[in-house]
Amino acid sequence: MAFTASFFFPLLLLLSAISGIASETAIRLPSENLVAGGNRKVRADDGIFCDSWRLAxxxxxxxxWKQIPARCAAFVQAYMTGERYLSDMEVIGKLSSEFARSVRLVGDERDAWVFDIDETLLSNLPYYEDTGFGTEIFNETSFDQWVKxxxxPALLPSFSLYNELQELGFTIFLLTGRSEQQRSATEANLLSAGYRNWNRLILRGPSDQGKTAAQYKSEKRSELVDEGYRIHGNSGDQWSDLWGFAVASRSFKLPNPMYYIA
Amino acid sequence: MAFTASFFFPLLLLLSAISGIASETAIRLPSENLVAGGNRKVRADDGIFCDSWRLAxxxxxxxxWKQIPARCAAFVQAYMTGERYLSDMEVIGKLSSEFARSVRLVGDERDAWVFDIDETLLSNLPYYEDTGFGTEIFNETSFDQWVKxxxxPALLPSFSLYNELQELGFTIFLLTGRSEQQRSATEANLLSAGYRNWNRLILRGPSDQGKTAAQYKSEKRSELVDEGYRIHGNSGDQWSDLWGFAVASRSFKLPNPMYYIA
Known part of the structure; x- marks a missing residue:
């Protein structure tokens, strides 16, 4: 290992090597002047800022958060309509598939996988393209019209995973923040997008209104666990799809830089 | 809103608009042929794959995971030594700072913030530069030599946040997976990197050996809560720094594509 060798080099050489790195990076040498270090700036470039914002x-x-930063509108549009979103989805799809194939199914139809719907199984990109890719505040009325x-369309990497999971023998639950009033439109959309044979489509009922998504979805997962289901995997584009209680053995966070749901 | 207008357009036009998007993205139209959709491929480019892997x-x-993919060695090196790592760290530092300034401190010295050390307050980049930026399997012996x-060096955005938190009146705890045998080297390093006035440096004692980082760190945070501390913020480069129980009100995940700790 290179380090083992350089470990015996004179200290000056080592410090010189460290200093060479420090000049290009986020690190501050113990011996460096703080102000000098603090003066280094990241290029005030929308691309690099928006990429960091997206990671955050x-x-x-x-x-x-309620809106994407105005300066990131073009970035988010390029991301969502270009190959990066597709690549990110595909890598996560493959990781999900690898995990699914590693699970030893009991075979009693209680081996479960939970999917969110919007920006997970189905893409609302046509709607968000018409409303600024998340630059506008969410408008429930117009979104409900779109749902109707x-x-x-289906998100391809999720569609492939969905079908593979069924072949493997997983029982599939769809758990969405959409309301019971949207059940028939949602079922019709899922079917026309090619999805088949889910076990149950769970939507927000009257008693679920006003709960955060994380609370509502945790409660519903908990009910599945109480029914004897082992939730191996959970796929969603929001952390509120995945966190809380009765969480899956493995949770898969799909990308979504357009909107946030608590 | 543009959508409201297009809502009344002929269906054909709408489908045509959706279809135009679908050709470039991850979505599959209900009417599309599945095989045609499934045949679309992401460019087999290391850059875009490795960026998706990093997001994952x-x-x-x-x-x-134990090693970065071999094809991503150059990508991780460029990321870690270039402006993107710095930008990612700075955006998270600013978000942490905004949250910290929004907290109403009680002022009883029980308003706490927990920091991890490696790749959070201190950067081991000089070590990882000599050992392939995570392409090699972790070698505890050589890493311990580096720690000694x-x-x-300090990570600048964390250093700035650390100092601001102290000015705001937060009590700072350092919670690290390093062992008690490394206490004096760790203290010396923190001091020479410029860090001052932490309340307590918590390292793995004999009874903590063999625990996962998530378990050990959760237990230690829980002890702080039992002592009456309110853990408002927690900064770490591993999810195992942040998840488990006794979690902070807000957790800040710093980037680290070089290694994984359970």
Missing amino acids: VETNNVGK LAKA | VETNNVGK LAKA
Whole structure:
């Protein structure tokens, strides 16, 4: 190992090597002047800022947010309509598939996988394309009109995973923040997008209104566990699809830089 | 809103608009031929794959992993030594700072913030530069030699946050997977990197050996809560720094595509 060798080098050489790295990176040498270090700036470039903002969103570092930053509108549009979103989805799909294939199913139809719907099984990109890719505040009325159309296309990597899970013998639950009033439109959309044979489509009923998504979805997962289901996997584009209680053995966070749901 | 207008357009036009998007993205139209959709491929480009892999790492979608993919060695090196790592760290530092300034401190010295050390307050980049940026399997012996040198530089965005938190009145705890045998080297390194006035440096004692980081760190945070501390914030580069029980009000996941700790 290179380090083992350099460990015996004179200290000056080592410090020189460290210093060479420090000049390009986020680190501060113990011997460096703080102000000098503090003066280094990241290029005030929308691309690099928006990429960091997107990472912060996907890791839940941003906390609650209502709109994407105005300067990131073009970035989010390019991301969502280009190959990066597809690549991110595909890598996560493959990781989900690898995990699924590693699970030893009991075979009693109690081996379960939970999917969210919006931006997980179905894509609302046509709607968000018409409303600024998350630059506008969410408008429930116009979104409900879009849902009624039942025209959201399938997200391909999720569609492939969904079918593979069924072949493997998983029981599939769909757990969505959509309301019971949207059941028939949602079923029609899922069917026309090609999804088949889910065990149960769980929507928000009257008693679920006003709960956070994380609370509502945790409660519903907990009911599945009480029924004897082993929730091996859970796929969703929001951390509130995945966190809380009765969490799956493995949770898969799909990308979504367009909106946030608590 | 543009959508409201297009809602009344002929269905054909709407389908045509959706179809235009679908050709570039991850979505599959209900009417599309599945095989045609499934045949679309992401460019087999290391850059885009490795960027997706990095996102999957940062969102904990990869699960346990021991080495970065060989094809991503150059990508991780470029990321860690270039402006993107710095930018990602700075955006998270600003989000942490915004949250910290929003907290109403009680002022009884029980308002706490927990920091991890490695790749959080201190950077081991000089070590990882000599050992392939995570392409090699972790070697505890050589890493311990590096720790003894006490030469890890400070990560600037964390250093700024650390100082701001102290000015705001937070009590700072350092919670690290390093062992008690490394206490003096760790203290010397923190001091020479410029860190001052932490309340307590918590390292793994004999009874903590063999526990996962998530278990050990959760237990230690729980002890702080039992002592009456309110853990408002927690900063760490591993999800095992942040998840488990006695979690902070807000957790900040710092980037680290070089290694994984369970």
